[in-house]
Amino acid sequence: MTRDYSTFLPQKTTPAGAEIRRSIITSLGWRPFFSQQVSADELIDTPPVRIVEVHRKALHVVGDGIDTSIRPLPNVTVGDWIMLNQDDTLLSRALDRFSLMKRRAPGSNLQIQLIASNIDTAFIVSSCNPDFNVARLERYISLAMEADTAPVIVLTKTDLAADPEDYIAQARAISDAVPVVALDARGGAPREQLAQWCKPGQTVAFFGTSGVGKSTLTNALAGSDAIETQEIREDDARGRHTTTRRQLYIVPNGCMVLDTPGMRELQLMDSASGIDDLFADLHALSAQCKFNDCKHTVEPGCAVRAAIESGEVDEARYTRWLKLKSEDAENTVTMAMRKAKDKVLGKNIRKIQKKNKKSN
Known part of the structure; x- marks a missing residue:
């Protein structure tokens, strides 16, 4: 045909x-x-x-x-x-991608793991329970922003929380540029509250740890129970791995939905721009420091430290910012060194192969 x-x-x-x-x-x-x-x-x-x-x-x-x-x-x-x-x-x-989400692969091996490409919106999912973690959300958001993918925080299990408004307030305080949606992942709420991002021809993805409701949300958008789900453990509010690999689904309205396994380890690399976009206020302050190579710890004339001492910047947020920047810089440099070493090794191998070919 x-x-x-x-x-x-x-x-x-x-x-x-x-x-x-x-x-x-x-x-x-x-x-x-x-x-x-x-x-x-x-x-x-x-x-x-x-x-x-x-x-x-x-x-x-x-x-x-x-x-x-x-x-x-x-x-x-x-x-x-x-x-x-x-x-x-x-x-x-x-074909070339318009967005690419990647991380340093888990474990001691110096590898890059490609997570997903050509994603329009990254729904970063967290439950309103003791597993809620602002630092983890910031990691996912930095990853999405670096990939030129629009992040949206989705808070689930609001019906089980004694005070869901506290979780919502913490999520909204992360960034004015990141919308926050709180819902019950079951029923029709996801289709209604996520509709503005789940339009025909768009690709959205659910990211987060195990047990936060990613597969339940995907089922809700698809209008079926095709994807297996499991309840969280009651002792620590942690989830069990249900989704074992990343998979794209076409839902009835013409939107593509990516369900992903929970990622226990999310180390950033090549994400400096994403971190700067998320912590835009701290990035702007750092440009006002006396020294261009200011580490924002004990250096004189540090505009960031001055803002902390005056109460303008929350110190816990500043600490998380420094941690992400340090981790990203270290992983990026380490990976660059690994690539350079592999390039030299490959060049030497080709020389030996060429020499052996001539001698034969």
Whole structure:
């Protein structure tokens, strides 16, 4: 069957009152940003598909009339678009992303873990219970801001909290630029209160620790109970891992929803801009310090310390800011050194291989 790819290309004009055919590709998040990277011939020869799930030995991709698994490709993640070479899938081309969320991989290995790409809105979910943690929320928000993904804090289990307003106030104090939505994840509340972000063609993602209600929220948006959920442990308010991998779902209104496993460890790297955007007031104050390399601890003429002493800045927030900046700087430098070392090693290996080839 010959597919009509004309709707995938940028449209110059649309006649008044004309109906635009909504294809599966549009629902998957295809937009001019991607169509501008391909030619009409390429669209026909290698149809666009989106990675909706990443397995250890396969990628699950979906497109117009395509729903299949292919062999893994390097440096791709869930949410990526690729131009699928159906003759040899390893020759498929990954398109540039408009957003990418990543972190330093857990453990002692110096690796970068790609979390998700091409996400419009990151719903950062936390429960109104003892597991609520402002510092953790700030980490997720910094990660989203660095990725040019709009963060929204979603507070769940409000019906179980004795005083949900206290949690809401703490969340709103994090940043004026980050909306806060408090709801019961069950029933129709998520579809109603998250509707402004969950529009056709948009891709949203739920992030947070296990047990905060990410899968329940995804089920609510989808209008089904397809995703398994579990209750939290009563002794420490912590959740059990239900979702084991990141997966994109198409919900009935044409929005893509990413459900993610809980991340116990979230170390930032290459996130300096995101941290500066979240702590915009402290970043602005740091520019007024006497010394350009001020560490904002004991240096004379430090505008940040002066603001703390005058009561203008909360010291606990300042401490969290310093911790994130230090962690991000250390991980970024360490990863850069690792890349440089690998580059030198690779160069030496190629020299040896070339020398052996000549001698043979």
